[in-house]
Amino acid sequence: MKIEIQLKQKTLLFFLLLFLCTLKEETVFAQKPEMHYGDLDIPTRPYAKDPYVIYFQGTYWMYYSVPGAQFKEWYIGIANSTDLTHWEKKGNLKGQKGTVEEKGICAPGALVKDGVLHLFYQTYGNGKLDAICHAFSTNGIDFERDATNPIFRPKISDWSCGRAIDAEVVAYKNNYFLYYATRDPDYKIQQQGVAVAPITANFDRNSWSEVPNMPMLKPELAWEKKCIEAASCIQKGKYLYMFYAGAYNNEPQQIGVARSVDGIHWKRMSEEPFLTNGEAGTWNESESGHPNVFKAQDGRYYLFFQGNNDKGKTWYLSKVEIGWNKKGPYLKK
Incomplete structure (x- = not known):
């Protein structure tokens, strides 16, 4: 018994x-949010990072970073959508052998000029020699490389090791501003710099002039730890707003906001993150990072970002809607 x-x-x-x-x-x-996109090039390990969304030829396109099966190479995934929530994979843009792209490319940014889609991205796996490259497309999938690649890296100086990653190019006040992240000479602190080009520029290497007296933004708040990267900018009224990632991946990385009237000098909107990592047990417990702010065709604004809950064994892309008031952006419930 x-x-x-x-x-x-x-x-x-x-x-x-x-x-x-x-x-x-x-x-x-x-x-889990309604948009929860993981690239399945590695079927057992959904993995997509560094989202960038743009409207081109009547549809929404998303470019993002994705690794090869052995994680020895990175390339850019391409997906499109009609509703900004459900995405269909359309292809990949891989690094060209025999060039600075050979070890991989990632962290895309994009803009449309004169009916042509321009993609800005970084090389991968070259340490201090990683730099920004440029390609362009008339259909969103097939790209022609800029003959002058890499188009930008900062000079080696007392503040930068000469590396450039996480490019964001935006038109503002009759110039193009190229925002990038770089490491300090000791390769420990990630911080932001900027280069400028005239509005008539074709984006090649000769277009860009490095702005002096950098860094533009460096980690200063406790939650930013030793890293500010992944700038994403949008103009609203007289201000240019920058959403940026603070802290390295999974520390956790979270998202902050700063604004500027000249594109060079920036003031943080808060000492706290604009978008935090999720609570324990949620899909983005390990981080909410690498932002991309985007205005949809219906006038609504979204913040796309990456997240995971397993310290980077998998990665997903998602979005939140944001609104605006006199104080600036806020998260919509």
């Missing part, structure tokens, strides 16, 4: 634990 009771107790305990595990899985699933 005693053995029978113990067996019943163990059976009840087993089913109770099974029920709790199922409940937990359902709870976590329910916390």
